[in-house]
Amino acid sequence: MPGFVNALVIVAVAVVVVVRQFRDRPIGTDRRWWLLPVILAVVALREPGILDGHHPAASVVLLAVELLIGVVTGAGWAWTTRIWTASDGVVWTRSTKASAVVWIVGIALRAGVFALGAASGVRQDSSALLLGLAGTLLARAGILAWRAQFLGASSQPAPAYGDDMRLAWKERV
Template sequence: MSGLVNALLIVAVAAIVILRQFRARAINTDRRWWLIPVILAVLALREPGILDVNHHAESAVLLAVELFIGVATGVGWAWTTRIWTEPDGVVWTKSTKASIAVWIVGITLRIGVYAVGAVLGLHQDSSALMCALAATLLVRGGILVWRAQSLDTASRPAPAYGDGMRSVRRERA
């Protein structure tokens, strides 16, 4: 895929995922929550331009930093997401204002990584960003499923960092 198609795919997936997470949604722990991140990672890793051919070591370090930022964003996003069980046993989730802060920090750090690469004269392909997005989604999904499975049906809402524990109106899609 071309860089433009990759960039559009990244923006589309990120927008859809982020917007959906700020509405109360039921979690289905049996669903294949890992499928989209795996597909994104496969698409990213099959591209030959993930590393700069003239600067293998430097671009590998930047890729590792990008992946670390992706994992950290996923962890932060998962732990700032409110998760609760309704009386009928359905587990619900909704991102909080703290989740927005996690995304802002993650995007800012990614811009910084891109700027460092530009200063070093490295060719930076969008597949590194797609791989980091896959890591973010995979880690977040795994932690949320784990948190959802650890709740029992009689438990009260599990607090998220920055959550004022206000009542959240359910929205059904």
């Protein structure tokens, strides 16, 4: 049952995060941006089946690759996200089409890691995926908070990779 609960948590967090990120939303650099990823990591690490007892070395390698993919996906997502400062000084953010591509590539890579583990007989628990999601969210939130600090009072959007910088009517503040 814990695997099923972890799967539900993963799907719920992913849906909420992705839906929220493709809308204009203010971000606060003084908030505890690291709290949700830490909670997800604690939930993942409390599960005893995160490593396969029959294949400990291969299991650790697959977990490390999962974490690496998660951190790289989060960093790619953060660098492809548009951020700007409104005239009142509030920093806003919205993911771009390039961000969606980063998510799709990250999911494909994670599916490849799972398939590789299954082909080599390594049992993988959903807690490894949850830990990878925590790494993704931690890297994204940390990089966005770092990028937001450098915007200052500028109202010009910060460039995001893959962004053609055309502003929609509702983005003009």
